[in-house]
Amino acid sequence: MDNMFNKKIETMSREKIKELQLKRLRETVHRVYNNVPFYRKKLNEKGVKPQDIKTLEDIKKLPFTTKNDLRDNAPFSMLTLPLEEYIELHASSGTTGTPITVCYTPQDIEVWSEVMARCLTMSGLTKKDVFQNPIPYGTFTGAFGFHYGAQKVGALVVPTGKGQSERQIKLMKYYGTTFVSGVASYILHLGQVARDMGIEPNDLKLHSGLFGAEMFTKELKKKIEEMWGIDVHDIYGLTEMCGPGVSTDCDEHDGLHLWEDHFLVEVVDPVTLEPVDVEEEGELVITTLTKEGMPLLRYRTRDISKLYDAKVCNCGRTHVKHAPVKGRSDDMIIIRGTNIYPGQIETVLMKNPMVGSNWRMIITREEGMDQLTVEVESNEKLDEKTKKNLENLLRDEIKSIITLTPRVVVLPPKGIPMEGLKAKRVVDKRNTH
Numbered sequence: 100m101d102n103m104f105n106k107k108i109e110t111m112s113r114e115k116i117k118e119l120q121l122k123r124l125r126e127t128v129h130r131v132y133n134n135v136p137f138y139r140k141k142l143n144e145k146g147v148k149p150q151d152i153k154t155l156e157d158i159k160k161l162p163f164t165t166k167n168d169l170r171d172n173a174p175f176s177m178l179t180l181p182l183e184e185y186i187e188l189h190a191s192s193g194t195t196g197t198p199i200t201v202c203y204t205p206q207d208i209e210v211w212s213e214v215m216a217r218c219l220t221m222s223g224l225t226k227k228d229v230f231q232n233p234i235p236y237g238t239f240t241g242a243f244g245f246h247y248g249a250q251k252v253g254a255l256v257v258p259t260g261k262g263q264s265e266r267q268i269k270l271m272k273y274y275g276t277t278f279v280s281g282v283a284s285y286i287l288h289l290g291q292v293a294r295d296m297g298i299e300p301n302d303l304k305l306h307s308g309l310f311g312a313e314m315f316t317k318e319l320k321k322k323i324e325e326m327w328g329i330d331v332h333d334i335y336g337l338t339e340m341c342g343p344g345v346s347t348d349c350d351e352h353d354g355l356h357l358w359e360d361h362f363l364v365e366v367v368d369p370v371t372l373e374p375v376d377v378e379e380e381g382e383l384v385i386t387t388l389t390k391e392g393m394p395l396l397r398y399r400t401r402d403i404s405k406l407y408d409a410k411v412c413n414c415g416r417t418h419v420k421h422a423p424v425k426g427r428s429d430d431m432i433i434i435r436g437t438n439i440y441p442g443q444i445e446t447v448l449m450k451n452p453m454v455g456s457n458w459r460m461i462i463t464r465e466e467g468m469d470q471l472t473v474e475v476e477s478n479e480k481l482d483e484k485t486k487k488n489l490e491n492l493l494r495d496e497i498k499s500i501i502t503l504t505p506r507v508v509v510l511p512p513k514g515i516p517m518e519g520l521k522a523k524r525v526v527d528k529r530n531t532h
């Protein structure tokens with residue numbers, strides 16, 4: 100078994116991929132120029148006509164699209180077709196401001212199912228699996244993307260939806276779940292819940308999991324693998340592209356293959372917007388190549404990553420790989436003039452076997468000075484002396500990475516409240532009174 104859903108496409112030669120990309124890029128530019136006033140105006144301002152796109156390099160002539168552009172045109176002004184041609188709508192959570200709305204034609208749903216099926220198959224899903232989907236079904240894209248993809252593979256989907264952790268564990272046992280999806284921090288939480296119920300996660304029938312929707316360090320992955328005894332894969336995507344399904348890591352676990360027949364990726368310096376070199380970090384910028392209903396040109400994802408040199412992977416796939424997303428450039432926080440990504444702190448915490456499943460950072464301002472407090476749960480209840488030693492150890496290790504001394508507070512298991520499904524890693528209290 101080679102873990103491929105669409106071998107012909109997944110192993111297509113680089114030359115053929117580029118040919119296909121150019122053809123589809125040109126179609127996309129024509130499509131938006133003719134149907135979306137926003138793009139027509141932007142292209143006219145730059146003096147670019149669709150026929151000016153003659154090579155893939157010409158993508159540099161095209162305008163960027165930002166989250167704000169989508170907000171300004173929400174909910175339906177970025178669409179290429181009359182609303183009656185669409186069959187589904189999703190929106191980003193929109194914790195601040197207007198949510199971003201995306202509409203799908205039947206063909207868009209088909210493409211989304213296909214890329215998700217490739218990601219799931221790459222992670223070990225087959226039609227023999229019982230697939231549990233503990234993600235909220237709603238306007239959020241996550242649950243539906245996994246649902247459609249798993250059905251396309253032919254697995255038996257158990258749409259458990261959001262929350263109710265004890266019920267999730269009971270159903271895993273009852274139906275003999277073999278494959279699970281969701282958010283990495285939630286699966287760690289579920290493992291803790293299983294143990295509280297007297298069930299060792301390792302004893303359940305699961306063999307693999309595919310998780311996404313938040314920053315995902317190697318150390319967190321390892322922790323899930325150990326707790327659940329499963330093979331863990333990382334999926335990347337965003338509502339603006341389709342939802343999850345843009346890329347996933349193969350069994351080499353060294354970068355995520357991005358489906359280049361549907362997405363054209365660039366990496367740019369987030370300040371100058373100039374392209375960076377291969378293997379150099381920057382912001383992922385993605386152009387949709389097959390979106391019918393709401394194509395996007397050079398969409399600035401705000402996600403920081405880097406591309407690996409495109410060559411045939413040991414798994415046989417030819418599609419380019421990118422590093423796991425280091426963080427949203429929006430997630431970067433500046434404390435006393437130092438740039439810090441939550442992922443840097445998580446890397447330190449998750450390496451320690453005494454650390455439990457949840458953590459967060461709290462930033463305050465005291466007497467004009469920024470203070471960073473890292474709260475972290477321990478694996479089990481600790482005596483006072485062990486707790487102090489662990490706090491000191493973690494403080495020193497974090498300091499060596501971020502060159503700033505935090506306060507570290509170790510809390511008992513479940514000492515940090517779980518709000519919603521995604522972990523809230525950063526609580527910034529500096530601008531609240």
Ligand SMILES: [Zn+2]
Pocket residue numbers: 349350351356412413414415416
């Ligand atoms: Zn590979």
